[in-house]
Amino acid sequence: MTPDEWIAHDPDPVTAAEVAGWDAAELAERFAAPLRFGTAGLRGPVRGGPDAMNLAVVLRASWAVAQVLVAHRRAGSTVVVGRDARHGSEDFAMATAEVLAAAGFSVLRLPDPLPTPVVAFAVRETGAAAGIQITASHNPAADNGYKVYFDGGIQIISPIDAEIEAAMAAAPPADQIPRRPVPPGGGELLARYIGRAAMVRRYRGQVRVALTPLHGVGGATAVAVLRAAGFTDIHTVPSQFDPDPDFPTVTFPNPEEPGAADALLALAAAVDADIAIALDPDADRCAVGICGPDGWRMLTGNETGWLLGDYLLSRLPAGRAAGAVVASSVVSSQMLADIAQRHGAHHVETLTGFKWLARADMPPIGRQGAALVYAYEEAIGYCVDPDAVRDKDGISAAVLACDLVAALRDRGTSVLGELDELARRHGVHVTDAVSRRVADIDEAAEVMTRLRAAPPRLLAGFTVTATDLLHRCGPTTDALQFTGERDGTSVRVVVRPSGTEPKLKCYLEVSRAPSDDVTGNRAQASRVCAALEDAVRAW
The missing domain is CATH 3.40.120.10 (Alpha-D-Glucose-1,6-Bisphosphate, subunit A, domain 3)
Incomplete structure (x- = not known):
């Protein structure tokens, strides 16, 4: 035309x-x-x-x-x-x-x-x-x-x-x-959604919640679901609660962006909350904040992913784990595979995005005869009730995160304590993501072409092997994966163009074998991860 x-x-x-x-x-x-x-x-x-x-x-x-x-x-x-x-x-x-x-x-x-x-x-x-x-x-x-x-x-x-x-x-x-x-x-469907999302609770007890929908549409529904689930002590960020298409208090309406959760964390500190929840504007993603020795901070998407996956699997009825599938994407941490194995469940790694994660129990990518019970992606996307919502759902994930905090508190521990316990069982995993903004998809394609033509052989002192996910059996994606191992430390880098924004994204993971020295292993892995960041920024 x-x-x-x-x-x-x-x-x-x-x-x-x-x-x-x-x-x-x-x-x-x-x-x-x-x-x-x-x-x-x-x-x-x-x-x-x-x-x-x-x-x-x-x-x-x-x-x-x-x-x-x-x-x-x-x-x-x-x-x-x-x-x-x-x-x-x-x-x-x-x-x-x-x-x-x-x-x-x-x-x-x-x-x-x-x-x-x-x-x-x-x-x-x-x-x-x-x-x-x-x-x-x-x-x-x-x-x-x-x-x-x-x-x-x-x-x-x-x-x-x-x-x-x-x-x-x-x-x-x-x-x-x-x-x-x-x-x-279809107004009655909202009421049915609220009732179903509230049912993801596995435990009991109250927690004090600080919440922001970041000017999006999730505020009223999230509050209704949390209350229906029994969480009534809810504090919201007033300046960000009502929908506003201009998103006036944030530079980018994304809980992962630096500064986007500042108002939430300030509220959480002011009201002495047990957990802070930030939804993205359409409420399909959920970021979790917790208080530690150095004050409030947001968990990474992988940290929340590990916690919710382990919690869900630990609460399955006896015998159900053998027929259960949990899924994570190729750009997410690999710890969930170890968590699944410990609980006797099956893990499936999919391509990026919930269009693939939601099919993790379906042919040809899924495990036939098993049922999906959980899926997550590092970009703060969590599917905690696949029978009801076969996509990421920030609101039901928020309910489960609050439930987890209540259960941990009654066990005399905390979110940070549970993360340490997961590291002792499955090894330290330090993850990060580096985004490079590009002018358009052509610039992103040029970088990917260059990396394919001359893939790096060394990253942060590690000899790495390149795997092109565009040329593998089964579903393919425009991504390159680099892996290497030395002296008990493994490194993994996945680079791909964003599917929704003009960005080139690099996903980093450094892992070490299980050990009681969680603090030392985490510090060593963090140093390697910082070196990886420097290396990929040069791309």
């Missing part, structure tokens, strides 16, 4: 005027390639043109989803549509619902901005053919996105994403796509 045709058929006069005002160079750049399906859907800046999130793109994407569902013999089935509170989300969700309704689907358009896990739950709970959530998760305020679930509330994978993308390319002009009004509904 030419720029003139796009402008003529853009149903939004604001974005049509925006595109009409571009000069020839900007038109060429913006029309060079349409917005591509990445992590389970679309994500990009809210602005005009085919390479961004706007009404025209959303209409064409929804038409494409309808075509693919029909091709897969799901015509007339139910589709759930939800949204967060970002700029454009309400209009985009309405347009999505209207296109699908006009295509003959029974559309359940959830009322009000709601967390992404509620949509994943609703798809599974209702037996819907698909779910669509308008969200850009933890991306900057200028962005929005279009997340697609099929297969019982699981993020789409190939070839479905490619089929939708191909259908988008063949879609009619946006203003010619039929639409039919859809009233909001």
Whole structure:
């Protein structure tokens, strides 16, 4: 479609005027390639043109989803549509619902901005053919996105994403796509989600919780779930509680970013909390803060991942572990594999992202005959109740984290004490991540090409072997893994382009064999990890 045709058929006069005002160079750049399906859907800046999130793109994407569902013999089935509170989300969700309704689907358009896990739950709970959530998760305020679930509330994978993308390319002009009004509904599903998420508790007892939803949509739902689970002593960051698409108090609305949790940790210290919880803006990710000898700090995603995995496995009914699967991704720590083995469960390592983790008990990547009970990724994503939500869910993870703190306190220990105990059993594992911002995907691809052509043989004094995950048997991904071992210390580095942001990401892990000298081993591993950081920053 030419720029003139796009402008003529853009149903939004604001974005049509925006595109009409571009000069020839900007038109060429913006029309060079349409917005591509990445992590389970679309994500990009809210602005005009085919390479961004706007009404025209959303209409064409929804038409494409309808075509693919029909091709897969799901015509007339139910589709759930939800949204967060970002700029454009309400209009985009309405347009999505209207296109699908006009295509003959029974559309359940959830009322009000709601967390992404509620949509994943609703798809599974209702037996819907698909779910669509308008969200850009933890991306900057200028962005929005279009997340697609099929297969019982699981993020789409190939070839479905490619089929939708191909259908988008063949879609009619946006203003010619039929639409039919859809009233909001499905309010009872939120109540059912709240009741189910509260049930992940395994223990009893109270804890004092400090909580922030970082201006996102998770605040009210998280408080309701925590109270339903029996946690009533909840303190929230007032300036960050209500949804605000501009995210005024944080530079990036991502709990992992430096400074994003400062207000939360200050509140936790002020109210003498037992645990601090930060949700990302669509509440599918959860960061945990704890108080130690040096004051409050946020746990790494891997630390929380180990703790929740070990806790869940320790609470399984007798005999269930043998048929249980836990999963972590290739960029996450490898300690969960040892934790699973100790409990008699099976561990599956998947590619990056919950579209793979959620399938860890399904062929061809999963272990047939076993049931997924837990999955995590180092980027503070946790699936703690896969039977209800086959995706990361920051709210149910928050309930389980609070439950863990209560159980540890009654045992006379703490989160830090439990981390030390895990290190004694399974060895010290020190992890870190280094992100390099790039101008665009082309720059990230150039770095990956260079590393493939001349992979480093030494990293921080360790001889390393390179494994290209783009050229292996089974599912592949654009990533390189470097591993090495010397004098009882193992190093591991995975580098890949981000699927949602203009970044090149390096994941580092240094491990040492189990020992009672946790402090000494941790210090030595930390020194090696710092040297690895210096090495990968030079890439």
